[in-house]
Amino acid sequence: MQELDTSGLGSVRVTRKSDNVVVIEKDLATEQMVLAMGPQHPSTHGVLKLECLTDGEVITEAVPYLGYLHRCFEKCCENVDYPAIVPYTDRLDYLAGMNSEFAYALTVEKLLDIEIPRRVEFIRVIVAELNRIASHLVAIGTYGIDLGAFTPFLFCFRDREIILGLLEWASGARMLYNYIWIGGLAYDVPSDFLKRVSEFVTYFRPKAVELCNLLTKNEIFVKRTRGIGIMPADVAINYGWSGPMLRGSGVKWDLRRNDPYSIYPELDFNVAVPDGKVSVIGDCLSRHLVRALEMEESLKIIEQCISKMPTAEGFNPRSAIPKRIRPKAGEVYGRAENPRGELGFYILSDGKSTKPVRCKGRSSCFVNLSAMKDLSKGQLIPDLVAIIGSIDIVLGEVDR
């Protein structure tokens, strides 16, 4: 069977139906187009680049290209003392700085094996949960924008502003706090802080429901997210997913319950998983719902912390902070439940230095994003946007 010479015909599509029948369609050949989505694209949530191979509006393949926000976090850590790493952890997941600090402090405390004052633990949990709500508000708001709903975003930011104000009051910074130190806190909370926080809880509870209804009761929103980007539970586990992403796939896995740390075992809260009534388990809507439900759980945690909080009498937030941190030789892996999943730190100490020999961050966003190739296959461009939004990445943590 000889090859057909189509050189003079311009762009053609040759289809061989059988040995004798060859269909040549002139000027009908379609090509796949490479579409570089990002790093400057409004809905890649930062400087993520997705190189998409598209056939019309359908994406045949989408490969994430990372590293535009790489700031050598791990190398920096090897060159500074243990306490000086805390501000760097803020810059990982900059939407949930408190949680990142918390995870890092837990890890080093595990390595040092030190006892933390009880009030410190309560304050840590309160600020971390406040930050979790703030982070989920950004996730939900920007997800609305990804799907073309502008208004929920501003509602979210209005309420997030209150949280940022509270955290600023406690720590002095709006986003990059450097508040949770190894062995303690930078400062005790201001005297009226708890009152204001409980005021916020009463204010925010109905708002959270309103916000949830604004999107999940919207027919178009549900149509855009229901059944899109379905991730089965087993595949999600194999990818190493964690946090709301994994719970969205129906796995009841929350480090605050499954590998409890701090005072979480004493607190009463549910691990939010979708019930499959509104959404298909594992789709974008499930992941969105998990975040919306988690805000309510965080409010519950904050309320309990406020009621159980030990008094500030004779309390020094820096009392347990070691003067000089030089851990014994050894390694440790500590992890905590961040708004985006499991944030873990692996720290290797040689026992001589005040600096870690190795400090590796295990980023939940990075792991969650790695499933992009699977999730995006055969989706439309608008669905790809919906999927990226539901993964809720923070590029600061992906690239580190």
Added chain:
Amino acid sequence: MGNNLNAWSEALSGFYLLGLPLGLVILAAIPLVFIALYSLTYGVYGERKISAFMQDRLGPMEVGKWGILQTIADILKLLQKEDIVPTSADKFLFVIGPGVLFVGSFLAYAVLPFSSAFIGASLNVGLFYAIGIVALEVVGILAAGWGSNNKWSLYGAVRSVAQIVSYEIPAAIALLCGAMMAGTLDMQKITLLQSGSLGFAHFFLFQSPIAWLPFIIYFIASLAEVNRAPFDIPEAESELVAGYFTEYSGMKFAVIFLAEYGSMFMVSAIISIVFLGGWNSPLPNIGSLALNDMTSGPIWGAFWMITKGFFFIFVHMWLRWTLPRLRVDQLMYLCWKVLTPFAFVSFVLTAIWEIYVP
């Protein structure tokens, strides 16, 4: 009222200066000035304030009292901007794109009766012309999208063309229902048929219960035709950056913007002419209180016409800041499998109503 129909526009078109038809130029300039003024005030400033109100914020507050001079500042900024044509763009298409787009939406203003005494061109097929001429916008969008030589622009243009061409079908059929009730395609006559001392009760929307169906169908389809949310997929910001006008800046961008606002008023005007009585006053005469007579006349007519148009534009804005965006396939599904069949149904029902119900 019938005898002074189109009095102003006829007087204007008969006005010659030094043998030049200056009156015709003024006649064409009036809608142009109207588009510019309304876009400046209600379109841009109004939309920003309305969206701010809906989103629990203030909107522009810095330039002038309550930020009323913000739009002027924006225009000045746009005027000063460098007119960038990308090196790899098809220069001819890139330059004419916004122009054709604007002309497409502006040409339809010729047959909009702004008042009982004013219409650009009193065509006897005015409605048909208005439906047809809008398709010219497609050419402009395609030229802009293709000429930009940008993948996102191309996606936007292709989506837009598919959308506008599809949605013209339910839109046209829905308008035909109105034309059937009137028995004419002349915009001025359609409006005239809806006048009477009972005000809104004479409007086609309230003349038959079936008229609600084409009214709603046309409203949805018109949203899609002017690329407004929830059908703004051709410029879907979060997907296609800015769709077919990604590469535009400065005054070219301003012209595209103006065309969008022009089309918004155009479809709002058409829906209010065909279903809501155009320049007729909605107020009824109640006994000796002759509200309808008091609020009728050429000047009141212009007021009612513009108010009704602005009301629908407000609904456009309201929807835009409320609803998320549909997906491309959902948009086509809505057009071909929902709106078009229902448009046909309403067409048949209207015909039956017109024949058997006096």
